[in-house]
Every structure is written in structure tokens, then in C-alpha cells.
Amino acid sequence: MSRVNRFLLPLGGFALLVLLLVVGLKQAPDKGIIVSPLVGKPAPALVLPTLMDPSVTIDAAQRYKGQWYLLNVWGTWCVECRYEHPALLELQKTAGIPILGMDWRDDEATAQQWLKELGNPYDQVVSDKEGRVALAWGVYGAPETYLINPEGVIVTKRVGSMTPAIWEKQFLPLMEQRK
Amino acid sequence: MIARRRRLVLVLGIVAGVAVAGGLALQAFRSNVTFFFDPTQVAAGEVKPGQRFRLGGMVKEGSLIRQAGELEVRFAVTDFKREVPVVYRNVLPDLFREGAGVVAHGRMQADGSFLADEVLAKHDEKYMPPEVARSLKKGETRSGM
Amino acid sequence: MTPEIGHYALVLALLLAAAQALFGLLGPVLAQQRYVQAVPFAVAGQFVFTVLAMACLVNAFVQMDFSVRYVAENANSALPLFFRVAAVWGAHEGSLLLWILVLSVWTVAVTLRSRALPQRFMARVLGIMGLLSVGFLIFTLATSNPFLRLDPAAPDGRDLNPVLQDFALAIHPPMLYTGYVGLSVAFAFACAAMIEGQLDQAWARWTRPWTTLAWAFLTAGIALGSWWAYYELGWGGFWFWDPVENASFMPWLVATALIHSLAVTDKRGLFKSWTLLLAITGFSLSLLGTFLVRSGVLVSVHSFAADPARGIFILAFLVIVIGGALTLYAWRAPLLRSNAGFELTSRESFLLFNNILLVIAAAVIFGGTMAPMISDALGQGALSVGPQYFNPSFLVPALPLLALVSVGMHASWKRGNLSRTQRPVLATLVLAVALALAVWLGAYGTGSLMLPVGLGLGVWIILSSLVDPIDRLRRGLSLSAGVLGMSVAHIGLGLLTLGIAVVQTASIERDSALVVGQRAQLGAYSFRFDGVEPAEGANFNATQAKVTVQRDGADVAVLQPQKRNYWVQRNAMTEAAIKTQWNQDLFVAMGEDVGKGAWSLRMQVRPLIQFVWFGAIIMMLGGIIAGLDRRYRQLKPIAEQEPNTVGIAAEARTA
Numbered sequence: 001m002s003r004v005n006r007f008l009l010p011l012g013g014f015a016l017l018v019l020l021l022v023v024g025l026k027q028a029p030d031k032g033i034i035v036s037p038l039v040g041k042p043a044p045a046l047v048l049p050t051l052m053d054p055s056v057t058i059d060a061a062q063r064y065k066g067q068w069y070l071l072n073v074w075g076t077w078c079v080e081c082r083y084e085h086p087a088l089l090e091l092q093k094t095a096g097i098p099i100l101g102m103d104w105r106d107d108e109a110t111a112q113q114w115l116k117e118l119g120n121p122y123d124q125v126v127s128d129k130e131g132r133v134a135l136a137w138g139v140y141g142a143p144e145t146y147l148i149n150p151e152g153v154i155v156t157k158r159v160g161s162m163t164p165a166i167w168e169k170q171f172l173p174l175m176e177q178r179k
Numbered sequence: 180m181i182a183r184r185r186r187l188v189l190v191l192g193i194v195a196g197v198a199v200a201g202g203l204a205l206q207a208f209r210s211n212v213t214f215f216f217d218p219t220q221v222a223a224g225e226v227k228p229g230q231r232f233r234l235g236g237m238v239k240e241g242s243l244i245r246q247a248g249e250l251e252v253r254f255a256v257t258d259f260k261r262e263v264p265v266v267y268r269n270v271l272p273d274l275f276r277e278g279a280g281v282v283a284h285g286r287m288q289a290d291g292s293f294l295a296d297e298v299l300a301k302h303d304e305k306y307m308p309p310e311v312a313r314s315l316k317k318g319e320t321r322s323g324m
Numbered sequence: 325m326t327p328e329i330g331h332y333a334l335v336l337a338l339l340l341a342a343a344q345a346l347f348g349l350l351g352p353v354l355a356q357q358r359y360v361q362a363v364p365f366a367v368a369g370q371f372v373f374t375v376l377a378m379a380c381l382v383n384a385f386v387q388m389d390f391s392v393r394y395v396a397e398n399a400n401s402a403l404p405l406f407f408r409v410a411a412v413w414g415a416h417e418g419s420l421l422l423w424i425l426v427l428s429v430w431t432v433a434v435t436l437r438s439r440a441l442p443q444r445f446m447a448r449v450l451g452i453m454g455l456l457s458v459g460f461l462i463f464t465l466a467t468s469n470p471f472l473r474l475d476p477a478a479p480d481g482r483d484l485n486p487v488l489q490d491f492a493l494a495i496h497p498p499m500l501y502t503g504y505v506g507l508s509v510a511f512a513f514a515c516a517a518m519i520e521g522q523l524d525q526a527w528a529r530w531t532r533p534w535t536t537l538a539w540a541f542l543t544a545g546i547a548l549g550s551w552w553a554y555y556e557l558g559w560g561g562f563w564f565w566d567p568v569e570n571a572s573f574m575p576w577l578v579a580t581a582l583i584h585s586l587a588v589t590d591k592r593g594l595f596k597s598w599t600l601l602l603a604i605t606g607f608s609l610s611l612l613g614t615f616l617v618r619s620g621v622l623v624s625v626h627s628f629a630a631d632p633a634r635g636i637f638i639l640a641f642l643v644i645v646i647g648g649a650l651t652l653y654a655w656r657a658p659l660l661r662s663n664a665g666f667e668l669t670s671r672e673s674f675l676l677f678n679n680i681l682l683v684i685a686a687a688v689i690f691g692g693t694m695a696p697m698i699s700d701a702l703g704q705g706a707l708s709v710g711p712q713y714f715n716p717s718f719l720v721p722a723l724p725l726l727a728l729v730s731v732g733m734h735a736s737w738k739r740g741n742l743s744r745t746q747r748p749v750l751a752t753l754v755l756a757v758a759l760a761l762a763v764w765l766g767a768y769g770t771g772s773l774m775l776p777v778g779l780g781l782g783v784w785i786i787l788s789s790l791v792d793p794i795d796r797l798r799r800g801l802s803l804s805a806g807v808l809g810m811s812v813a814h815i816g817l818g819l820l821t822l823g824i825a826v827v828q829t830a831s832i833e834r835d836s837a838l839v840v841g842q843r844a845q846l847g848a849y850s851f852r853f854d855g856v857e858p859a860e861g862a863n864f865n866a867t868q869a870k871v872t873v874q875r876d877g878a879d880v881a882v883l884q885p886q887k888r889n890y891w892v893q894r895n896a897m898t899e900a901a902i903k904t905q906w907n908q909d910l911f912v913a914m915g916e917d918v919g920k921g922a923w924s925l926r927m928q929v930r931p932l933i934q935f936v937w938f939g940a941i942i943m944m945l946g947g948i949i950a951g952l953d954r955r956y957r958q959l960k961p962i963a964e965q966e967p968n969t970v971g972i973a974a975e976a977r978t979a
Contacts, residue, residue, distance in 0.1 A: 007657040010601060011650040014608075018643055020694065021615070023701040025635045077892065082478050083393070118476060135240060135278040185668045193680055196724075204688045204717040211712035212695070233708055247919030250837040269835040270915030270926045273896045284710075 043146070043154050044136040046071070048126035051103050051111055058126055060100055061152055068097040068175060071146040072122070072162070073134060075106040076114045078142040084161040088121035091167060097175075098123035104142055105131045147171050213284065218261040226287060234263060234293055235282040243277055256281060256293070264292040274300035327392050330380025331471040334461060337373035337424075340366045341457035344431075348451020352444040352520075360447040367428075367435050367450055370457065374428040378412075378421055381470055385412050391477030394418065394470040400483035400892045402863035410494040411484040416618060416634075417470035419497060423614075424460050426498070426505045427453065434509055434534065441530060448516035449509075456508055459641045467634050483892035486864070492552035500545030500572060504610040506538025507579055511607035514600050515649055518656040528589040528599060533956040535586060535603075536809075539579045540947025546572050547940030555900055560833065560911050560928045562936055565714040570693045571613030574686045578606040581682035584675050592737060594672060597657040598679070604653060608646040609686075615642060616693075667740030674732030681725040688717045726781045726821055729814060730788035748791040756784035768830040768931070778825020785818035809950025816942030823935025833928040839921045849910065850874045851927045864890040866899070869923060871912045873903065883912045885925075909933050 038044070046060035060071070072088060074081040092099060101122035103111045108127055115125070128134050137146070145158045155174050158166055215233045216226055226232055234256055242255035242262075252271065255262040265283055275281065275298060285295035344366035351359030381394075385408045390396040398418070399411050413419040431453045438446050464470075510531045517527035549569070554562045563569065582602040589599040615638040666672035692709040699707045730752065734745035760780035768775060789811045796803050832846045838853035845851075854870040866886040873881045881903035888897040900913040908931040915924030 007597070008654045010604075011647070011654050014646055014650055017612075018639070018647075020697060020701055021639055021642075024697040025639060077482060082396070082474060082476075086475075113479075117479075131278075189668055189673060189676075193677075196680070197684060200684045200688070200720045203720045204691065204713075207713050207717045208692070208695070208709070211716075212707050212709055214707045245918055248837060248839065248922040249918060250835060250915075250924050270913070270924045273898050 038138050038154050039157055041154060043071075043148050043152050044133070046100075046102075046126070046133055046137070048102070048128055048133055051101075051108055051115075051125040051127045054108070054127070058124055060126075060148075063124070064098065064100070064148070065152075066150045068150060069123070069148055070095070070097060070099040070171075071102060071137075071148060072099055073102045073104050073137075073139050073142050073144040073146075075104045075142050076110045077106065080161055081143045082118070084143045084163075085118050085121070087162050087164060087167075089119050090164060091162065092121040094164075095167065101125035102134065103127045104134050104139065105129065147174065149175075215282075217258045218256055218263045219258055221263050221287070221293075222261040229286060231284070231286050233282055233284050234265070234295075235280070236262075238275070238277050238279055238281050240277050253292075256283065265295050265298075266292050267295040267298055269296070269298075272298060272300045276300070326380045326383050327389065327471040327473065330377045330384075331469065333373040333377040333380065334421075334465055334469075334471070337370050337377065337428075338458065338461040338465065340370040340373065341454050341461055344370060344454030345451050345458055346454075348447045348449075348454055349519075351447050351451075360443050363447045363450050363454075364435050366454065367431050370454075371428045371432050374425050378425050381418060381421060382409060382412050384471075385409060388481070389477075390479065390481050391473055391475070392470075393472045393474040396474055396478040396481045398481065398484050400481040400863070402891060403481075403484055403489075404862050406491075406494070407484055407489050411488070413497050414484050414488045414493060417464070417468045419501075420460065420464050420468050421470055422497060423501050423505060424457065424464065426501045427457055427460065427508060430502075430506055430509055430534075431457070434512075438530070445516055445520055445522070445527075448519055449512045452512040452515050453508060456512075456645065459645065463634075463637050463641065467637055481892075483863075483890065486888065486890040486897040487556065489863075489890075490552065490556055492548060492556070496545060496548040496552055499541055499548055503538055503540075503542025503545045504572070504575065504613070506534065506541055507575060507607040507610050509534040509538065510582065510603040511649065514603035515652060518600065518649075518652045521656065521659070523596060523600070523656065523660055525590055525593050525596075528586050528596075531603070532583070532586050532590060533951045533953065535579065535583050536947050536951035539576070539583055540944045540951060542572070542576050542579060543940055543947060544944040546576055547937050547944070550940075551937045554933070555902055560900070560913070560926065560930065562827070562933065565689075565692070565709075565711050567693050568613070568617050570689050571609075571616050574689055574693075575606050575609040575613065577682050577686040577689070578602055578609055581679045581686075582606050584678050584682075588672055588675050592666070592672060594666070595676070595679075596660045597653075600653060600657060602679075604646070604649045608642075608649070611638075611642055611645065615639060666738050669735060669740035671732060671735040671737045673740075674728055674735050677728055678725065678732060681721040681728075684721040685718060685725070688721065689714065692717065723777070723781070726785065726817075729785050729817065733788060733792070733810075733814065748795075749788060752787035752791060753784055756780050756787055759783050768826065770830050772829040775825055775829040778829075779822050782818045782820075782822025782825060785821065786815050789814040789818065804955070805953035806950050806955070809946045809948070809953065811946070812949055813943045813946025816939045816944070816946055818939070819935050819942060820939030823932045823939055826932040827930050827936065831928060831930045831933075833926070835915070835924060835926050837915075837918050837922045837924045842922075844925075844927055846927055846929050848875050849880065849929055851912065851925075853923065853925065856923065859886060861888070863892070864888045864897075867914070869912070869914050869925070871901070871925065871927075873910050881910055883910065885912045885914045887914045887916070904934060906934070907931060 043061070047057060050056045050058055060069075070091070074084075088099065099122050101124070103125055106127065106129070108129075111125075111127070115122075131139075143161055145162045147155045147157070149155050156170060158170065213232050214230075215235055218234070218236055220226070221234065236256040236258040239255040239257040239262055242253075242257075244253045245251070250270075251266065251268045253264060253266055254277075255264050257263075265285075266288075267283070279300060282299045283293065283295035284297040284299075285293055288294050344363055347359040347366060348363045350356070351363065383389075384392045384395050385399055386405065388395070388399060388401055388408070390399075394415070394417050398415050399408050403411065411418075413422040431450060434453070435446075435450060438449075513527050513531040513534070517523055546569075549572070550562045553564065553569075554560065582599065585595050585599045585602055588595050615635065618634055618638060692713050695709050696707055731749055734749055736744070757780050760776045760783055763779060764776040793803055793808060793811050796807075834844055834846055836844045838844060838851075840853060840855045843850045843852045850873070852872045852874065854872055856867050856869045859866045859868040866888040868884050868886045871883045871885070872879060873883060883901035883903055885901035886899040888899055890897060898913050900911060902912075903910040908929060911926075911928040911930060913926045915926060918924050
């Protein structure tokens with residue numbers, strides 16, 4: 001081995017390492033991409049008391065029978081949800097379908113205060129204090145948004161903040177396919 | 180000349196030392212690396228009998244059983260396709276709960292249950308071990324077939 | 325307003341860092357003296373604005389400004405003031421800012437301390453450090469800005485992760501980063517020397533104090549992390565071979581090799597290209613650690629939120645910095661020739677063994693850390709590498725390394741004549757073996773052979789480290805800080821070795837479900853569960869257990885571990901109770917209420933575990949003593965000196 005060759009070895013080793021890191025990076029899980037096993041399946045039951053009046057119970061399947069709707073999972077403890085909120089208010093105006101809010105593992109009074117202060121983008125808000133329904137839906141973390149079609153099947157799901165761009169790219173085309 | 184021979188001894192010694200260390204490390208590596216399997220893979224018999232491995236998935240809702248006053252717990256780990264019963268005889272981690280992601284280290288027993296000697300829970304709502312996330316994702320694609 | 329000031333301060337710091345890099349690197353090339361002279365001003369300016377940015381972020385946390393997203397995500401109004409300050413670096417964005425601040429502090433220190441060195445050379449060193457700063461500042465501003473606003477503001481924050489709500493958060497990251505980033509000084513010196521083409525011993529001599537100090541901080545940082553994990557995270561263990569722990573341990577091993585090889589390059593002009601490579605590798609590994617922790621490529625308890633976008637950025641940065649340095653190396657290193665020879669039993673060859681063994685150790689850990697990724701990349705399935713691999717594989721190089729310390733320390737430079745030093749080496753060996761056997765059989769009596777071996781090695785290292793200082797003091801000779809520091813650091817290594825040997829082999833641990841009044845027996849100690857009661861802290865409430873530990877019927881300790889429930893994040897947190905005695909720790913952590921009035925408890929008796937951290941702190945002290953050796957401070961440009969006759973050469977054992 002010539003002298004020059006020997007001193008090139010570290011560089012070669014490093015190049016191999018970079019290659020490995022690139023592959024590793026590609027496979028690093030992106031939270032947003034995790035597909036729920038429930039996408040493409042009928043939505044699990046969602047029967048919960050409303051946030052405003054716990055004596056009133058809402059059954060999502062009945063209330064939204066034969067129409068598209070969004071399910072948005074949020075909580076006042078979730079900073080990302082606060083970040084997402086303006087986008088939901090925007091969607092309320094532009095999307096043309098109702099948004100069902102699910103307040104997840106939260107304190108009702110704080111949640112009501114939150115909606116009073118930031119505005120209420122939801123058609124209805126239910127409270128999942130124990131997190132049982134969220135489990136059934138496979139909620140991974142808040143915020144999370146599901147699109148459900150008129151047949152009650154979950155069409156797609158967004159883990160993380162909703163944005164107008166996501167709505168247009170990921171959600172809207174799925175609704176238009178059907179038309 | 181003597182200096183030259185000494186140098187040769189030195190180099191040979193180093194090469195031998197490095198070789199021995201490398202060999203031993205490789206040996207330790209071969210016999211002590213644990214692989215990850217999800218319940219579907221376990222059900223498909225991909226795990227060799229007696230092999231130590233990591234089992235990952237979600238703790239099945241309502242599957243946690245403990246005899247009152249006993250340390251031993253039993254629960255099922257599921258990937259929404261198949262499930263594996265798990266036995267654990269140590270203190271459970273703080274964040275362990277039904278419906279949460281979990282990774283258990285241990286072996287399959289003759290009765291078809293998994294005897295865990297270590298259980299790791301997911302860290303919080305925002306964290307899930309990537310293997311678990313991936314196996315859940317895989318479960319989705321498989322069920323789509 | 326202050327968050328915006330912080331944001332702008334960061335932008336200005338970036339501009340000044342860019343100026344520092346440009347002037348520093350181009351000035352010498354274009355022979356522009358004015359450029360060269362401007363570099364220290366850029367350094368000072370960058371420091372001022374980095375401090376300002378940090379002050380703004382601290383202020384946002386202290387004032388609980390929840391209109392700042394980073395604050396809202398990592399603090400809460402119920403969080404005590406002390407943790408609010410520490411929370412600044414409790415997550416990705418703020419810790420990156422801390423990284424930048426620490427780099428800036430090192431740069432200022434180098435600028436102030438190296439005024440006697442050739443201006444051109446120093447301009448290049450500072451230019452390279454400026455380049456590193458530019459990379460990290462762009463990274464922060466582009467992907468991880470801690471000053472971003474949340475509109476509308478959150479009424480209250482999400483709170484700091486309870487695991488991090490501990491005194492150690494205040495000191496562990498700053499210490500560790502000081503060590504990590506301190507390695508950039510050796511890196512910058514090496515690169516500057518390569519660019520300059522001046523690859524004699526000079527750069528090695530100038531680098532030594534910086535490397536030794538960085539090593540000392542890294543040692544302390546790792547030890548603090550291990551101590552923290554012990555009482556907070558780890559259910560009683562002190563080292564888990566977690567990828568992030570490994571990411572800090574690999575640069576430490578290489579830095580240890582580097583401070584030893586720098587000694588040879590400085591005094592004897594040998595191993596020149598090897599030393600260069602180590603200087604590059606040490607800092608590269610600390611950058612690689614940053615990548616692994618922050619990109620989500622590897623998973624561990626320490627990982628920050630995974631974000632591949634950040635990963636891509638750091639990877640590009642790695643390629644530029646490390647790739648550039650290694651290219652420089654491939655170009656310049658072939659010019660180096662060593663002409664001095666040495667004999668097989670000379671100090672040089674022992675230091676060579678030291679280096680080889682340390683690098684093997686680092687490689688073994690590197691392999692184990694990267695294996696899961698390699699297996700993933702090759703589609704071989706997800707595998708995990710745990711202590712079952714690391715422990716035995718690490719021992720393979722570690723045992724001969726420890727066995728050679730005593731002999732190597734007493735060997736002379738160049739000559740292979742061991743006869744003069746045979747006596748103290750053999751005498752301390754005999755004493756160590758006797759002591760180790762006595763302690764083994766007398767106190768522990770476990771079957772594992774590792775206990776007497778480790779104990780013996782540890783004691784041998786301690787005793788033989790004492791020989792030289794005592795001998796010099798008796799004969800009324802002066803003891804240089806360099807020699808003293810080396811002895812102290814090796815004594816620390818000895819303490820660490822015997823601590824690990826004992827705690828790994830003679831610990832007793834047991835998980836049990838106990839009802840009130842029931843006991844569990846661990847060796848000579850009986851743990852009695854006395855029930856639970858509610859307790860409350862500043863931002864949590866807790867269930868607190870009482871466990872009385874007895875030996876021979878007499879009370880030894882009352883331990884009160886807690887199961888805490890933090891109000892904001894609602895996570896359960898186990899707070900272990902530990903009674904520390906000089907020779908052992910008694911440890912209890914609570915599991916849960918298992919019904920019928922019983923609680924699951926984890927109980928441990930860990931002998932000599934405090935020696936692990938105590939030893940590491942002594943090592944750090946040794947590093948600081950050696951790093952502050954007065955002879956390093958009176959450095960003059962090498963051109964004015966006769967090689968090998970002045971300065972630290974006196975440290976050589978030529979007497």
C-alpha cells in the first residue's frame with residue numbers, strides 16, 4: 001500500500017458511515033407518516049358526553065350519518081393544539097364539512113375557557129376524559145385529525161397540526177375522488 | 180537490526196491483539212444481540228425456540244391481570260392482528276398502561292406465553308418506539324391485502 | 325420584546341461568526357494583516373450577542389412568557405424558579421443555544437490565552453471555530469429557533485418533563501457540552517496546523533492544555549449523567565450502554581487516547597499523523613453524537629423529539645466539517661516523517677498500547693451502537709444490542725489497558741530499561757494483590773472472579789500512582805502540575821475501576837410485593853415495608869412509602885421513596901430513596917399498589933457504587949490540575965525555542 005492510500009482510509013471509512021447515516025435517516029420514523037391500522041376501516045363507536053353539557057350525549061355515527069365530517073382530537077394541555085387552532089377556525093369557514101372536536105384527557109372548565117378565548121371551530125365538542133374512545137380510535141398523540149366519509153369509514157388521518165396545505169393536499173382530493 | 184526485529188514483534192503483537200479483541204467482540208455480538216418481533220411474526224413461528232428477543236406492540240385493552248397482593252402480572256401484547264400473552268414478575272415501569280406501546284425483553288415459554296425479564300413503556304403521548312410504530316404500520320398494509 | 329431581541333442577537337452572532345470564519349481563514353491566505361487583526365473583534369462580538377440571546381431566553385423562562393412556543397412547551401407557572409432556569413436547556417432548541425454559547429466561551433478563552441502564538445496560525449484556529457459556530461447558528465435559526473412566538477399566547481405551559489425536574493439538569497448538560505465542544509479546540513488546532521503545513525510538534529504542545537481541560541469536563545459531564553440516571557431514571561443502575569451514553573463515551577475514549585498521544589508528539593515528536601487523526605476523530609465523534617441524539621436515527625431515553633429534517637441538516641454539516649478535515653488529513657499527513665526510534669519497553673510503546681486499546685474500546689462501542697442501524701439499512705430486521713454485548717466486549721481492551729497503566733507510568737522515555745522501575749511496580753503489585761484478596765474474601769466473598777481482578781487492578785493503579793509523587797516529595801524535589809495531575813487522574817481511574825468491579829459483582833437486588841410489616845432479606849440487610857402516606861411537593865403530589873432497613877436487628881436507615889404525580893403532565897414518576905454510606909448504597913424504589921394492601925418494591929444493596937462517581941470526579945480534578953500547569957501558560961512561539969529542551973519537556977522522567 002502506498003503512503004497516500006493509507007491516509008485516505010479514514011476518509012473512505014467516513015464516506016461509508018455517511019452512506020449508512022443517510023439510509024438510517026431515510027428510515028427514521030416520521031411521526032406524521034404512521035398510518036393508523038384503522039384507515040380504510042369503519043370508524044369505531046364514538047358515544048360521548050358533550051363538553052358544554054355532560055348530560056347530553058352524542059353518537060357521532062348517528063349525528064353525521066350520510067355526510068362527511070372531521071374528527072379533531074385536542075386538549076388544553078397540548079401546546080401544538082394551540083398552534084393548530086387558527087387553522088381549524090379557517091377550516092370551519094372553508095372546508096364545508098362539520099368538525100367534531102374531541103377534548104382528550106382534559107379538564108372541562110379549562111377546555112370551555114379555551115374555546116371562549118380562542119374561538120370555537122367545532123360543530124360539537126365531546127369530552128373523552130378517560131381516553132377510552134381515543135384508544136379505540138388509535139389516537140397516537142394530540143393533535144390528530146380524522147376524515148370520515150358518509151359511509152362511516154375513516155378515509156385518512158393526520159398526526160400533528162392541521163394546516164390549510166395539509167387539508168388541500170391530503171384531505172380534499174380524497175373527498176373529490178368520490179364526487 | 181535488533182531495533183527492526185523489535186519493531187516487528189511490536190507490530191505483530193498489535194495485530195494479534197486487535198484480532199483477538201475483534202474476534203471476541205464479534206463472538207459476544209453474535210450470541211448477545213436480540214431481535215425485535217411483533218405478535219404476528221411470533222404467531223408465524225419466526226422466533227427460534229428458546230431465543231431471547233424483544234416483543235413489541237400495544238398492551239391490549241383490558242388484558243392486564245394481577246392476583247391481588249402478588250408481584251406477577253399478565254397482559255397481552257397486540258399488533259391489532261395477533262396477540263401474545265406476557266408474564267412479568269418485576270416492577271412495571273411508570274408509564275406502563277393498557278393501550279400504550281410497550282417493548283418487552285424475554286423468551287417464549289413452553290405454554291406459548293412470553294416470559295419477560297424487562298418491560299419498557301413508551302415515554303409519553305408523543306413517543307413510540309419506532310419498531311412498534313413500524314410494526315403497527317405493517318399490520319395495516321397486511322390487513323389491506 | 326425580549327424574545328425578538330434574542331432572535332436578532334442570534335442573527336447578529338451568525339453574521340459575526342461568518343466574519344470570524346472569513347477573516348480567520350482568508351486573512352492568512354491573502355496576507356491581509358487587517359483581516360487577521362479583525363478576528364478577535366469578531367470573536368468578542370459573537371460572544372456578546374450569544375450571551376445576549378441566552379439571557380433573553382432565560383428571561384423568557386423566568387418571566388414565564390408563554391407567548392414563546394419553546395417556553396410554553398417546556399415550562400409551567402407551577403414550575404419552581406430553579407427548574408425554570410434549567411429548563412432553558414431541557415429540550416432541543418435551548419440545548420442547541422447552550423452548545424453555541426459554550427463554543428463561544430471556548431473561542432474567547434482560546435483567543436485570550438493564545439496571544440503569544442503566531443497571529444496567522446491563531447487566525448486560522450479561530451476561523452475554523454467560527455465555521456463551526458456558523459453551522460450551528462444556521463441550524464438553530466433555520467430548524468430550531470427557540471424564540472418563535474405562539475399566537476395567541478398559551479395561558480399556561482405544558483411543563484418540563486418531570487424526569488428532567490432535577491438538580492442535575494442544571495449542571496449535567498453544561499458540563500457535558502463544555503467537554504464535547506472543548507474537543508473542537510484540538511480539532512481547530514489540528515486543522516489549522518494542516519492548512520499551515522506546519523506539522524512539527526508546536527501545534528501539539530499548544531493543544532495539550534485545551535484538550536486536557538475539555539477531557540476533564542467531559543469526564544465530569546459523563547459521570548454526572550450516570551449519577552443522575554442512577555437515582556432518577558435507572559432503577560438503580562449507573563450505566564446502560566444507551567446510544568446516547570455511548571455517544572458521549574466514544575469521544576471520551578478517543579480524547580483520552582489523544583491526551584496520551586499528544587504527550588508523545590509534544591515530547592518526542594512521534595505519532596504525529598496519528599495524533600492529528602485522533603484530534604479530528606475526537607471532535608467528529610462528538611458531532612456524530614449530536615447527530616444521533618437529535619435526528620431520531622437511534623432511539624433512547626435521551627433522544628430529543630425525532631425530526632429527520634434536522635437530521636439532514638446536521639448530516640450535511642458533518643460531511644462538510646469532518647469530510648473537509650479528513651481530506652485535509654489525506655493531503656497533509658503523508659508529508660510527515662517520524663525519525664526518532666524507541667524501544668519495546670519504553671514509555672512511548674506503552675502509550676502506543678494505551679492508544680490502541682482505547683481506540684479498540686471506542687470501536688467496539690461504535691460497532692454495537694451502529695449495529696441496529698446497519699441491520700435496519702440492510703433489511704436484516706430490527707435488532708438491539710445491550711449490556712450482554714457491551715460488557716464483555718468492552719472488558720477485552722479495558723483489562724489489558726488497566727493492567728498496563730502502572731508499568732507504563734514508570735517506564736522511561738525512549739529507553740526500554742525497566743530495571744530501575746521494577747521495584748516500585750512489583751512492590752505495589754504484590755501489595756495490591758494481597759489487599760484485593762483480603763477485601764474479596766473478607767468483605768464480599770462472591771464467586772465472580774471479576775471482583776478480585778478489578779479490585780486488584782484498581783488498587784495497583786492507585787498505589788503505583790502514589791509512588792512517584794511521594795518519592796519526589798521525600799527527596800525534596802519539586803512536583804510539576806503536569807505530573808501531579810497525571811497521578812491524581814490515575815488515582816481516580818483506580819477508584820473508578822475498583823468501584824465498578826465491586827458494584828457489578830457484589831450487588832444484591834430484588835423486586836418484591838410486600839404488605840405492611842412484611843420484610844425482604846437482601847444479604848445482611850432486612851427491608852421492612854411500613855406503609856404508605858400521601859405527600860406533596862411544589863408542583864406534584866405523591867404517595868410516599870416508608871421502608872425501614874435493619875441489620876442484625878438494629879435500624880440502619882429509614883427510606884422514603886415516592887411515586888409522584890405531576891399536576892401538569894400527569895405522568896407518574898418514581899422517585900427512589902437512597903441511603904448512601906461510604907461503602908454502599910441502600911436503594912428502594914416504589915412500584916405500584918398491587919392490591920390487598922401490598923406494594924411492589926424494588927430493593928437494592930449496591931456496594932462501593934459511590935466510588936464510580938467519586939473516582940470520575942478525581943479524574944476530572946487531575947485533568948484540571950494538569951491542564952492548568954503554569955508552563956503551558958508561558959508558551960512562546962515555537963520558533964523562538966530550541967525543540968525538546970524547554971517547557972514541558974522537563975516533565976519527562978529524565979531525573
